[in-house]
Amino acid sequence: MPTSRSTRIVLLIYGLLTIFLLYLPLVSVGFASVSRARYLSFPITRYSTKWYAEALESGTVRDLLLTSVTVAAIVTVLSVIIAFFGALAFARYNWRYRSTFQKLILLPIFFPQTVLGLALLMWFNALGVIPSWKTAVVAHLVWIAPIATLIVAIRAYSFDPALEEAARDMGANTPTILREITLPLLMPGLVSAGLFAFLLSWGNFPLSLFTTGADSTLPEWLYAKMVSGYSPLVPTLGIMSVVASFVLILTAFAVMWLIKAMRDSKAAQT
Amino acid sequence: MQRLNQKLGFLSALPMLAVFAIALFAPLIVVALFSIMPPKVFSIANTPDFSAYSVFFSQGYYKSLLWSLGMALAATVILLVICWPLAYGMAKVFKSFTLFLTLAVVMSLFVSENIRLFGWVLTLMKGGLIEGHFRAWTSVGFDSPLYGVGIIVFGLVYVYLPFMLFPLAQGIAMVPDDARQAAADLGATRWQIFRQIDVPLAAPGIMVGCLLSFVLAAGAVAEAKILGGQAVITIADDIETAFTFGQDWPLGSALSMTLIGIIGALALFGISRVDLDQVMGRKR
Numbered sequence: 001m002p003t004s005r006s007t008r009i010v011l012l013i014y015g016l017l018t019i020f021l022l023y024l025p026l027v028s029v030g031f032a033s034v035s036r037a038r039y040l041s042f043p044i045t046r047y048s049t050k051w052y053a054e055a056l057e058s059g060t061v062r063d064l065l066l067t068s069v070t071v072a073a074i075v076t077v078l079s080v081i082i083a084f085f086g087a088l089a090f091a092r093y094n095w096r097y098r099s100t101f102q103k104l105i106l107l108p109i110f111f112p113q114t115v116l117g118l119a120l121l122m123w124f125n126a127l128g129v130i131p132s133w134k135t136a137v138v139a140h141l142v143w144i145a146p147i148a149t150l151i152v153a154i155r156a157y158s159f160d161p162a163l164e165e166a167a168r169d170m171g172a173n174t175p176t177i178l179r180e181i182t183l184p185l186l187m188p189g190l191v192s193a194g195l196f197a198f199l200l201s202w203g204n205f206p207l208s209l210f211t212t213g214a215d216s217t218l219p220e221w222l223y224a225k226m227v228s229g230y231s232p233l234v235p236t237l238g239i240m241s242v243v244a245s246f247v248l249i250l251t252a253f254a255v256m257w258l259i260k261a262m263r264d265s266k267a268a269q270t
Numbered sequence: 271m272q273r274l275n276q277k278l279g280f281l282s283a284l285p286m287l288a289v290f291a292i293a294l295f296a297p298l299i300v301v302a303l304f305s306i307m308p309p310k311v312f313s314i315a316n317t318p319d320f321s322a323y324s325v326f327f328s329q330g331y332y333k334s335l336l337w338s339l340g341m342a343l344a345a346t347v348i349l350l351v352i353c354w355p356l357a358y359g360m361a362k363v364f365k366s367f368t369l370f371l372t373l374a375v376v377m378s379l380f381v382s383e384n385i386r387l388f389g390w391v392l393t394l395m396k397g398g399l400i401e402g403h404f405r406a407w408t409s410v411g412f413d414s415p416l417y418g419v420g421i422i423v424f425g426l427v428y429v430y431l432p433f434m435l436f437p438l439a440q441g442i443a444m445v446p447d448d449a450r451q452a453a454a455d456l457g458a459t460r461w462q463i464f465r466q467i468d469v470p471l472a473a474p475g476i477m478v479g480c481l482l483s484f485v486l487a488a489g490a491v492a493e494a495k496i497l498g499g500q501a502v503i504t505i506a507d508d509i510e511t512a513f514t515f516g517q518d519w520p521l522g523s524a525l526s527m528t529l530i531g532i533i534g535a536l537a538l539f540g541i542s543r544v545d546l547d548q549v550m551g552r553k554r
Contacts, residue, residue, distance in 0.1 A: 003363050011359035015367060018356060019374045022431070025389020026381065028399040032392050040392070042402025082289065085282035091550075094272075095279025102546045103538075105286070108294060110482070110537040112489025114506045115526045116297075118513050122304060122523070123297035125312075142293040145286060154550055174278065199380035206491070210513075219382040226388050226496065235392070238385040245380045 026242060032235035040232070051236040060221075061237065067133050068217045071208075072201040075140045079148040079197040080190055086145070087152035087186070092161065105146045113143065113206035121210045131213030139211040140201045147200065148193035155189025188256075195252050199245050298530075305523035312519060322524035331508055331525060338505040339532070341419070342487035345426035349434040349483050350476070352427070357438035357475075358468075362447075375432050383429055387496040390425065391416065417499035425493030433482040440549060441475015442468065474544050481540040485533050505529055 032040050036048035055061050089095070090102055108116070120139050124131055163185070167177045205219040212220065218241055225231045306318040309325075326332060360368045378386070393399040396414045405411040415421055445468055453463050469476070491506040500507070505525065512522035 008363055011355060011363055012367060015356060015359060015364070015371050018431075019371065021428075022375065022378045024399075025386050025393055027389075028392035029385060029389040031399065041397040042399050043406050082285045085284070086286040089279050089283035089286070091547075093275045093279035093282065095276045095283075097283075098279060099546075101283050101286075103541050104290065106541055107537070108290075110485045110533060111294075112486075112506055112529060112533065114491050114510055115301075115489060115529060116294075118509065118522065118526065119297035119301045120293060121513070122519065123293075123300045126300050138293050141289055145289055149286065150550075157547075157550060203380050203382040205382055205384050219384055222382070222388075223384045223492075226384065234388065238382075238388065242381050242385065246377065249377060249380070 026239075029235045029238050029242075032232075033239045035232070040235075051232045052240075055233055055236050055240065058233075061233075064216060064218045064221050064237075067212070067215050068202055068219075071133050071136050071140060071217060072198045074137050075144055075201040076194050076198040078137075078141055079145045080194045082141075082145045083148035083152045083193050083197075084183075084186065084190060086149035087156045087189070088182070090149060090153040091156035105149055108143050108146050111143075113204075114209075116142065117207045117210035120207075124211070131211055133212055133215040133217075136208050136212045136215070136217070139207040140204060143204075143207060144197050144200050148197050151193040151196055152186055152189040155186050159185045191252070191256065195249065199248070202241070202245060301523045301526050301530075303523075304519050305527045307520040307523075309520055310518050322518075322520040323528075325521055326524060326528060331505070334503050334505045334508045335528065335532075337502050338488050338490075338529075341423050341426060341502070341504075342484050342490075344423050345430065345487045346434075346480050346484045348423070348427050349431060350438075350480060353431065353434045353438050353479070357435055357442050360435075360439040361442040361445075372436075375435060379432055383492055384496070386429070387425055387492055390428070390497060394421070416497060417501050419498070419502055422494050422498040422502060425497040426487045426490060429490070429493060430483045430486050433486060434479040437475045437479035437482065437549075438472070439475070441472035441479070444475065444548075445471040474549050477540055477544060478549065481536065485537055488533060489529060 031042070031044055033051060034047045034049060035044045036046040036050070086105070089098065090105060117139060120135070120142075121131065124135050129135060164177050164181055167181050172180070203219060204217075205223055208217045208220050209223070216224075218237065222234055222238060222241075225234045305322055306320055307316050307322070308319050309321060356371075360371060364371065391398070394414055394416050395401070396411070397405075398414070401411060401414060449467050449471065450463055453467050458466070489506050491504060491510060494500060494502055494504045494507060506529070509522050509525045509529065512518050512525060516522070
């Protein structure tokens with residue numbers, strides 16, 4: 001059923017408006033981060049980048065960034081490994097408990113994160129484990145590994161199992177098949193899953209809040225400052241964190257595009 | 271071949287299951303045990319009583335629960351209405367704009383919820399982006415809409431939009447164009463097509479979207495704290511307070527169990543009705 005031109009335009013404007021509203025708060029944060037005044041009030045009269053300079057020199061900020069990056073990096077690596085196998089169990093192999101497993105995977109996504117964080121805190125306490133950034137890795141993993149699994153599973157659905165069967169018929173054993181056939185085929189899914197894992201861990205707050213103990217991640221610090229009164233460093237660090245994520249996404253896209261372009265040109269030569 | 275599939279399936283599920291066992295099920299059992307302990311103890315080696323659950327009614331915690339569920343319901347209904355045209359556009363109308371919209375929405379997800387809500391405070395507060403500029407141009411100010419129930423629901427709608435939009439778009443994409451065309455040829459009005467073709471065939475997507483938005487909104491804290499200025503206390507906020515300032519783990523656990531019970535029942539009901547292979551686009 002063809003859509004009329006006017007409907008199409010109205011929907012397009014509606015879509016653009018949605019994007020505008022999604023990013024409007026970040027515009028405010030952006031303006032606030034370059035306001036010179038210690039107490040923010042719009043319209044901004046004097047602009048300055050001094051809060052950025054202050055943030056870059058601060059030792060606290062360096063520690064926060066280090067903790068956030070360490071947690072996110074470890075969560076990414078573990079999530080991608082778990083998701084690779086998890087996605088095969090989710091989408092590829094026909095085993096008896098497959099549909100139960102599929103439903104189980106969704107459980108942590110539905111779970112209120114605050115409650116999950118507190119439950120983990122009690123559990124670590126019962127075990128006698130002192131919370132630190134390492135326990136935060138475990139907390140992030142329960143929530144992020146299932147999401148990564150779903151992303152890889154979408155890719156796993158679209159590949160033809162005949163490829164694996166052909167390799168098996170020609171005498172390849174399971175590890176060889178996984179390495180030579182399955183891994184390359186799932187690679188794009190694994191890259192996006194890794195990207196998601198890193199960014200979700202980087203931005204996560206509710207799980208970190210209760211599980212990092214004496215360590216603190218960037219979102220935690222921002223929240224503490226937000227509720228205890230305004231600090232000019234909050235918008236500054238907020239924007240720095242957002243810019244860091246977006247740069248990461250753009251870099252990932254650029255690298256994937258480059259690899260594709262190189263492969264295409266190689267294919268054209270032969 | 272089938273036996274190999276069984277073995278490989280189980281083995282590849284194992285890492286995920288191990289994480290669940292040590293970091294999801296074990297903590298849940300601890301919460302369940304703590305919830306039946308006497309008040310203000312910090313170990314599960316006490317004689318169980320169910321006093322923490324009775325506090326739920328006697329001290330008015332059910333009010334927070336009702337607020338949370340009510341606001342989550344309002345947010346879900348609003349989300350369904352505002353996301354439907356957009357999801358329809360993504361699935362059937364837009365071409366390359368769908369990719370752009372998807373990327374824009376997904377990228378906003380990677381920005382910590384705190385920062386985005388804080389951005390709304392800066393936008394809407396007195397002397398904020400909107401009121402400040404408005405007053406500078408017209409020299410008339412107006413009251414900030416912050417710190418009330420309405421703005422909390424707005425915050426929920428804002429934060430959980432992607433969780434409604436994407437499942438909905440996926441659901442609408444599952445409606446075959448032929449079916450809509452056939453209905454139109456047989457003289458069905460737009461409303462009839464919507465009621466009798468779109469809604470039933472997109473039902474799995476609608477279900478997943480509503481379920482996700484409702485459940486996530488019911489367990490939300492940050493919107494009420496940052497935008498609402500605690501005009502309303504949500505149940506998740508009560509849980510947090512019981513654990514932190516209240517130092518009453520059994521109470522916090524009992525409140526958690528109540529919330530988990532409600533959310534779990536809804537989630538299980540919804541998930542058991544959806545064929546994930548179909549929603550996620552299995553080819554075979």
